[in-house]
Amino acid sequence: MTTHYESDVLIIGSGIAGATAALLLAEAGLAVTVVTRSRDPHESNTYYAQGGIIYRGENDSTAMLAEDVMRAGAGHCNAEAVTILGDEGPELVKSILIEKLGVAFDHDNSGALSLAREGGHAIPRIVHATDATGKAIQIALIRAVGTHPNIQLLAAHTAIDILTPSHHSLNRLAVYEPLACIGAYLFDQESGRVVLCTAKKTLLATGGVGQLFLRTTNPAGARGDGIAMANRAGARIINAEFIQFHPTTFYQSRAPHLLISEAVRGEGARLVHADGTPFMQHYAPEWKDLAPRDIVARSIHEEMIKHDVPNVYLDLCSYIPARRIKSHFPNIRRSCLQYGIDISKDLVPVVPAAHYFCGGIWVDIWGRSTIGHLYAAGETACTGVHGANRLASTSLLEGLVWGSRTARHILKHRENPYLVHAGDIPPWCDEGSIAADPALIAQDMSYIRHIMWNYVGLVRNSQRLKRAIRELRSLEVEIEHFYRVTRVNDSLIGLRNMVRNAIIVTFAAWENNQNKGCHFRE
Incomplete structure (x- = not known):
């Protein structure tokens, strides 16, 4: 007998996009099931985002932000989505992250939010929680999600495939109905059983695909589960060639690829060779070390080939006071110290690594995919905001905005006429006879x-x-x-x-x- 969960909304993924949508839907009275393959629901790409989230700079505007986003995206961005990001994003940072959840962003000496500038931005408009912004946001979100009575949180559950009546219903006449989603099969890691979860609406928010690559900043779960499930069911996937490589991840033979935030270059750090000679001025004279990430990553790649070296270096200590390094980047410094590098005194060895998936499941401005009643948000989705390359600190904001927008759309369109009786969905049949090696x-x-x-x-x-x-x-x-x-x-x-x-x-x-x-x- 297959265990069966029912809810108004099934959300697969517990990062900023999924958790934001879950919280807003639950507060409106809907029954929400949130599923994460991790045993700890904090574990997500959001948690590991060191950089900040876009707010509103001095004399800033949607048009100014859009210009920076479009430039970084190589003119391939969806202009409508970019405008939505700029119009709605800063207010959601204020109303949800600051006022509702109490995320402790950094403030300056006057008590105002401290605004930083990062690569590709014309002005300072980024708010941070030291160098662990994503962690601060994720902890606050999961605290709220985990204690809400309308949210059922299923940790250590892996989504196998989404359910569509045309593929799964025992009533074969359902094949003539429009393609629609009614939930998912889930693997319960504790019991080893597959359970059924049906829902009127399903939201995929499973993160990116960094684990496809040998070097990545992404956690173990970034396998693109939601993208593959949607593809098998027939959803449209776009812009999949646009994989952003972060220029600077820590490099030592036995060390993990720790992300060295772009914010360190925003504070003045330079990319150099072992002798301390900078080189970005040869590739991007206008931006130098604050050029868009694809330019910086390819420049590093070129220098490594040209000089036959396994890595280049980040020089913080020659350009940023040691006191400021220690106060602004405590987590990066702590992580590097484990491998004998003090970023306030030493050059930091770095290489590029797969970082962000600019493509994904095609969605409209409300997060709807090409499969009925199936939504996607965050890195799993492609709204077109990022175009051919993501501007720094837009990812958390996009997850926040489209987590909110999918929730708002679901609240206005709650029913699913294609939701079939649970008895019409066959129980999971595991054909496998051998244990996975x-x-x-x-x-x-x-x-x-x-x-x-x-x-x-x-x-x-x-x-x-x-x-x-x-x-x-x-x-x-x-x-x-x-x-x-x-x-399985x-x-x-x-x-x-x-x-x-x-x-x-x-x-x-x-x-x-x-x-x-x-x-x-x-």
């Missing part, structure tokens, strides 16, 4: 990451993309067979989604032969 899964994941890093990474060309397509398609056939004969678990679900997403990204890169933003073909 973790060594096989780990090897396939490693293979995908190496293919994507070497062939579909910072710099692409036709030969590399052809090789990637050939190898990934062959691998997907093997993984799908493996999936069918093996008992979280890692196997993730592997299946990773290879699907790798193919989506690679085909998108193959089809776009124009250099734009963070998609660069030789």
Whole structure:
């Protein structure tokens, strides 16, 4: 007997987009189920966002912000979505994050919010909570979500596939109905069982695809689960070739790829070689170290090849007073000290790493996908705000704005005429007869990451993309067979989604032969 959950809204993902939507819907009286594959619902891309969130600078305007967003996005942004971001975002930061949740952003000596400038921004307009802004926001959101009586929080539950009557209903005449979502199959990691969750509306907010790459700033869950599920169900995916690589992640052979926030360059740090010589002035004379991320990341890549070195360096100590480094970047300093680097005294070794997915599930200005009653928000979705490359500190704001907008739209359109009786959905049938071998899964994941890093990474060309397509398609056939004969678990679900997403990204890169933003073909 399959366990069955019912709710008004099913939200898969607990980052800023999913948690914001859950809180607003619950406060309006709807029954909400929030699902996260992590045992700790704080675990999300939001939690690890060191940089800030856009607010409103002095003499700032929507038009000024839009100009910066469009420039960073290489003119490929959805102008309507960018305007919505600028019009609604700052007020939501104030009303939800500051007033409702009490997020403790930094203030200056006069007591006003401290505004920072980051790469690609014409003026200071970014608010921070030291160098752990995402963590402060996520803790506040999960505190509110976890204590709300209208929210059921299912941690350690992995979404397998979304439910659509045309695919899953026992009534085969449902195939003639419009494509619509009515919930999802979920894998309960504790019991090892698959449960059914039906809902009038479903929101995918599962984050990005950083784990497709050998080097990434993203946490383990950033496998693109929501994107792969939506793709299998028939949703439109766009702009998948635009993978933003963060220019500066900590580099040591046995250390994790710790994100070194762009805010350190906003404070004056420079990218240099081992002898302290800066180089960004040769690539971006106007912006230098504050150029858009794709330019900085490719510049570092070029310097590493030109000088045959495994990394370059960030120099904070020559340009920022030690006292300011320690007060503004305490978490970065603490993390680097674990590996023998004091950022207030030493050069910091850095390399680029996969950071942000600018594409995703196509959604309209209210977060609706091409599948009825299925919404997407945050990094999982593509509103068009980021275009071909994301402007610094827009991601948290986009999650906040579209978490709010999806909630507002759901509240106005609560019913789902295609919601079928639970008895019409077949219970999960696990065809697998053997236990998943973790060594096989780990090897396939490693293979995908190496293919994507070497062939579909910072710099692409036709030969590399052809090789990637050939190898990934062959691998997907093997993984799908493996999936069918093996008992399901979280890692196997993730592997299946990773290879699907790798193919989506690679085909998108193959089809776009124009250099734009963070998609660069030789």
